Every structure is written in structure tokens, then in C-alpha cells.
Amino acid sequence: MNFKLKRIVFSYIIVVAVSLAGLFQGNLYATGKQKDKSILKVDDFKHFVDYFNRMEDENLSFAIPNAEAWDWMKANIPLFECPQDNFEEIYYYRWWTYRKHIKETPKGWGITEFLVDRPYADKYNLIACAIGHHIMEGRWLHNPEYIQQYAHVWYRGNEGKPMNKLHKFSSWTPYALLQAYYVNSDKDYLVDMFPDLTADYKLWEKERRNANGLFWQNDVKDGMEEQISGGRHERNERPTINSYMFGNAEALAEIAELDGDQATSKLYAAKADTLKELIDANLWDPEDQFFETVKEKGGFAKVREQIGFIPWYFNIPTTEQSVAWKQINDNNGFSAPFGLTTAERRHPDFRSNGCCKCEWDGAIWPFATAQTLTGLANLLNDYKQDVVTDSTYFRQMELYVESQYHRGRPYVGEYLDEVTGYWLKGDQERSRYYNHSTFNDLMITGLVGLRPRADEVLEVNPLVPAGKWDWFCLDKVLYHGKMVTIVWDKTGEKYGKGKGLYLMVDGKEVARRADLGKLTGKL
Structure with a gap:
């Protein structure tokens, strides 16, 4: 029996054992094969995978080939159903494509960004740029080993030391690992992992921190080359790396507290507080009412770019700074027919660098879309503001879904034209299945609204506007060692368990309300 088949068989052995015991704890994972407790039937969604498998050639195959994709998905993913077919299709497509990027390495599981080899990648064709996205998306897989071993490879895969190119790109890995802990x-x-993460943070401080306390980065090492504000060699103070380092410091403070190390926790909490003050004082342009890049030579770059929304990914801004979000509904700002542009459309240098050399001067990048929509969900959940509503979130998710097609088939690539929706590298093999963003994490935490947290409160706040969908269900979500189901049934006729929004834990209802809105229950 080969290794891949052994993994699948082992998964199902665990499922049966855990189901019989009635427990979902520690690092055990399961498909939730408790038919009497599940709302959705897993085989009702197999047709998506059958279609994906036959719609095009299998260009490259790694740990889980197409032929094993459905068995892997049954063992690992939450199920989702809604009345809008394209949302469903892209939900399962993104899990199908994520699976393609899982690789076996001598050091454990790896997750790639490109399927084809890239000359600037580290060992095993791994690239550090999207580690945060990979962890945030992969935290919902029932088997936590994929993202946990992946982090081990990056931090310990070089003879026990970090990989050589871990610092080729800035990232929010400690923050993402904490968010994964909120799930598993x-x-x-x-x-x-704490010693590895703190050592890495200190190295970033040594390499990239200016005398004023802010961090600098070249746009290319944020994975965002040729921005209007930046340059491949300019050492600018950017909202990206400074927000990441704030989020990482906050995460390290919380991890230290989990370990009972109060002194270290206070140290990193102080680092986070200082960065928050510096970001507010130095990167917020009061004239443009936006977080902007500060040039190496001094002064704001005077261009609103989508990276200015990243501070909300980590809940850094004040309520008053919510005014920045007016720009996502402005056709001269970031609003375009196929989603959110990476630079404001009114700027004279918008899309000025040409096409297809990885420019971030306006075209739509899923990497940035995912960051912005995560920040927008935080804004709608954690801030009292009247700038945007759940209708804004839903419409942007709808555009995100609509953009993920190429020549009539599901597709995710590098970047696309904001007006036509045409994938700018869509006919290049390197771009196919580009694993450089999240989607299903946005569906789970934003649209359906499961808000992960460390305590035993199950919190849900769907961002589906009233009257948009009469029903939806997210089922088989392995969360805090229990199987969670979230159901909205306006009339009660779809699922036959009564009207309203209700939450179930291991098949037992724990909370209900009549309409869509925030709902909490006890795990």
C-alpha cells in the first residue's frame, strides 16, 4: 500500500474510532460521519469534484492526485450549501485546488504557491509570501497536520533552522498560527513553536526596523511589485509589513500568556501598542483619509492603495478612520466591475506599468482581495460605524466569486483586468491554480460568519443581507474538537428543523434566533 493510500485509510480509521467514542479532541480529525447528526449529505457534492476532475488536464500531481481528491475532501472539509450555485461551485473548487498544492517533503507536509517550479522559491518549491493565507485557509481542514507541519518545515526544515528564504517576503505567520489555534x-x-516565532520576530526587527520604530520593506518583498507608491529597491514604510508586525506581536503576547510567561507577554504587548501608535501617527494621511506608504526620502506617497485596508485585518485603526472604506464603493476609488483594484482608479499612474509583469498598480489580485475582505469583515463585526454594511461585503464576495472563472470554467490565477475580468496570465501554465489567497476562510468567517475565538463561546454573525438568501448551511466544521453546524432557514421548509438561524454542536442545537444576525451559543 503506498503512502498516499495509507494516509486516506488512516484518516477513516480515526473517524470511526472517534465517532464511536463520541469525542473530538486534541489532534484527532474526522469527517463527521454521524449521519443522524449531520444536516448535509456529503455525496450530494461529489458532482463538483467529478466535473473539476474532467474539465481539464491534470498538469501536475503531488500528494493527493485528482483521482483521490474526493476521498480527501470528504475526510477534511466543511460542507457548504446555498441557493446561489456559483458560490457553491467556487467553494468546492477552492478546496479542490488547495489540495493540489499539498506536497510531501522530507521534513513534513508543504504547501506550494505555484504548482510549477519557480526559480526564486526555496526548497521543495515553497515560497514564503502567502504562508499567512495558506494557514488561514487550511485551519478549517479536519487534519491539522497539514498546516502544522508546513510551519515546521519553514521554521525548522533547514537542519533544524529556518528555511533560507523565509525572509524573502514579509508575512503574518505568528498571527495566522494563533488564528488556527482559535479553531483547533x-x-x-x-x-x-513560540521560541521559533520569537527568534524570527527579533530577526525582522534587526533587518527591517527603522530608528523611528516603523518597519520598511521593498514592494517586491511584500509580494506586490511595481506599486505606484513603491519600487523594487525603495525602503518605504508601508502599511503591509507594519500591520503584519503588529499582528505578530499581539499574537506572540497571547501565546506567551498561554504558556504562563507574563513577562514576555507584556513585552510583546508593549511592542504591539507602540506599533499601533506609530502606524496611526505616521501612516494615516489625514488629507487623503487613508493609510498610505511613507517614502524612504520622506512624505506620503500620495496614492491610496489597497494595502491601506490591511490595518483592519488586525483591528489596528480607530473608529473614526472607518471613513477610508468609502473608497471601496467609489468608482474613482477601488470599485471596479470585477472587484477591488489594487490602487485607486482616479490616480494618474493607475495601470501605468503595462501588463503581465506582476504589476500591482491597479489590476485585481486575489491576494489583496482576500486581505481586504478579511479586514472588511472585521470592520463590520468589531467597529460601530455607518460607512459600509453587509450588503457591501456580500457584493464584493459576489464579484470575487464571479471573477474566478476563465473561458467559462472555474479558475484562480495571479491577477485580472478590473473591467473585463480577463485573467492576465490566464493562458500561462504557471498561473493555473495559483495558491496566493483565501476564499473559503472568507466564506466561513465572513459570509456565514463563524468568528473564531479562544474561549468556549460559539459566535456567529452572518454577513448575508436580509432578503438575499432564504437558506444556507455550513456543516461538518471541526471547531474546538467538536462538530459545528450553522443553518439559516427562513421558512423552516428547507431543512425541516424550524425557522430561523440556529447553531448545532455535535448534532445538538445550542442557539437560535428568528432572523439573520449575531448569535452565540456554548460549546
């Missing part, structure tokens, strides 16, 4: 509750793993 694996405290021991997080505490074990």
Missing part, C-alpha cells in the same frame, strides 16, 4: 485549540503546538 492545540495549545501545545503553539507553545512549542
Whole structure:
């Protein structure tokens, strides 16, 4: 029996054992094969995978080939159903494509960005730029080993030391690992990683921190080359790396507290507080009412770019700064027919660098879309503001879904034209299945509204506007070691369990309300 088949068989052995015991704890994972407790039937969604498998050639195959894709998905993913077919299709497509990027390495599981080899990648064709996205998306897989071993490879895969190109790109990895802990509750793993994460943070401080306390970065090493504000060699103070380092410091403070190390927790909390003050004082342009890049030579770059929304990914801004979000509904700002542009459309240098050399001067990049929509969900959940509503979030998710097609088939690539929706590298093999963004994390935490947290409160706040969908269901979500189901049934006729929004834990209802809105229950 080969390794891949062994993994699948082992998964199902665990499923049966755990189901019989009635427990979902520690690092055990399961498909939730408790038919009497599940709302959705898993085989009702197999047709998506059958279509994906036959719609085009299998260009490259790694740990889980197309032929094993459905078995892997049954064992690992939450199920989702809604009345809008394209949302469903892209949901399952993105899990199908994520699976393509899982690789076996001598050091554990790896997750790639490109399927084809890239000359600037590290060992095993791994690239550090999208580690945060890979972890945020992969935290919903029932098997936590994929993202946990992936982090081990990056931090310990070079003879016990970090990979050589871990610092080729800035990232928010400690923050993402903490967010994964909010899902899987694996405290021991997080505490074990703490020395690696703190050593890495200190290295970033040594390499990239200016005398004023802010961090600098070249746009290319943010994975965002040829921006209007930047340059491949300019050492600018950017909203990207400074927001990442704030989020990482906050995460390290919380991890230290989990380990009972109060002194280190206070140290990193102070680092986060200082960065928050510096970001507010130095990167917020009061004239443009936006977070902007500060040039190496001094002064704002005087261009609103989508990276100015990243501070909300980490809940850095004040309520008053919510005014920046007016720009996503402005056709002269970031609003375009196929989604959110990476620079404001009114700027004279918008799309000025030409086409197809990875320019971030206006075209739509899923990497940035995912960051912005995560920030927007935080804004709608954590801030009292009247600038945008759940209708804005839903419409942008709708555009995100609509953009993920190429020549009539599901597709995710590098970047696309904001007006035509044409994928600018869509006919290049390197671009196919580009694993450089999240989508299903946005569906789970934003649209359906499961808000992960460390305690035993199950919090849900769907961002589906009233009257948009009469029903939806997210089922088989392995969360804090329990199987969670979230159901909206306006009339009660779809699922036959009564009207309203309700939450179930291991098949038992724990909370209900009559309409769409925030709902909490006890795990």
C-alpha cells in the first residue's frame, strides 16, 4: 500500500474510532460521519469534484492526485450549501485546488504557491509570501497536520533552522498560527513553536526596523511589485509589513500568556501598542483619509492603495478612520466591475506599468482581495460605524466569486483586468491554480460568519443581507474538537428543523434566533 493510500485509510480509521467514542479532541480529525447528526449529505457534492476532475488536464500531481481528491475532501472539509450555485461551485473548487498544492517533503507536509517550479522559491518549491493565507485557509481542514507541519518545515526544515528564504517576503505567520489555534485549540503546538516565532520576530526587527520604530520593506518583498507608491529597491514604510508586525506581536503576547510567561507577554504587548501608535501617527494621511506608504526620502506617497485596508485585518485603526472604506464603493476609488483594484482608479499612474509583469498598480489580485475582505469583515463585526454594511461585503464576495472563472470554467490565477475580468496570465501554465489567497476562510468567517475565538463561546454573525438568501448551511466544521453546524432557514421548509438561524454542536442545537444576525451559543 503506498503512502498516499495509507494516509486516506488512516484518516477513516480515526473517524470511526472517534465517532464511536463520541469525542473530538486534541489532534484527532474526522469527517463527521454521524449521519443522524449531520444536516448535509456529503455525496450530494461529489458532482463538483467529478466535473473539476474532467474539465481539464491534470498538469501536475503531488500528494493527493485528482483521482483521490474526493476521498480527501470528504475526510477534511466543511460542507457548504446555498441557493446561489456559483458560490457553491467556487467553494468546492477552492478546496479542490488547495489540495493540489499539498506536497510531501522530507521534513513534513508543504504547501506550494505555484504548482510549477519557480526559480526564486526555496526548497521543495515553497515560497514564503502567502504562508499567512495558506494557514488561514487550511485551519478549517479536519487534519491539522497539514498546516502544522508546513510551519515546521519553514521554521525548522533547514537542519533544524529556518528555511533560507523565509525572509524573502514579509508575512503574518505568528498571527495566522494563533488564528488556527482559535479553531483547533492545540495549545501545545503553539507553545512549542513560540521560541521559533520569537527568534524570527527579533530577526525582522534587526533587518527591517527603522530608528523611528516603523518597519520598511521593498514592494517586491511584500509580494506586490511595481506599486505606484513603491519600487523594487525603495525602503518605504508601508502599511503591509507594519500591520503584519503588529499582528505578530499581539499574537506572540497571547501565546506567551498561554504558556504562563507574563513577562514576555507584556513585552510583546508593549511592542504591539507602540506599533499601533506609530502606524496611526505616521501612516494615516489625514488629507487623503487613508493609510498610505511613507517614502524612504520622506512624505506620503500620495496614492491610496489597497494595502491601506490591511490595518483592519488586525483591528489596528480607530473608529473614526472607518471613513477610508468609502473608497471601496467609489468608482474613482477601488470599485471596479470585477472587484477591488489594487490602487485607486482616479490616480494618474493607475495601470501605468503595462501588463503581465506582476504589476500591482491597479489590476485585481486575489491576494489583496482576500486581505481586504478579511479586514472588511472585521470592520463590520468589531467597529460601530455607518460607512459600509453587509450588503457591501456580500457584493464584493459576489464579484470575487464571479471573477474566478476563465473561458467559462472555474479558475484562480495571479491577477485580472478590473473591467473585463480577463485573467492576465490566464493562458500561462504557471498561473493555473495559483495558491496566493483565501476564499473559503472568507466564506466561513465572513459570509456565514463563524468568528473564531479562544474561549468556549460559539459566535456567529452572518454577513448575508436580509432578503438575499432564504437558506444556507455550513456543516461538518471541526471547531474546538467538536462538530459545528450553522443553518439559516427562513421558512423552516428547507431543512425541516424550524425557522430561523440556529447553531448545532455535535448534532445538538445550542442557539437560535428568528432572523439573520449575531448569535452565540456554548460549546
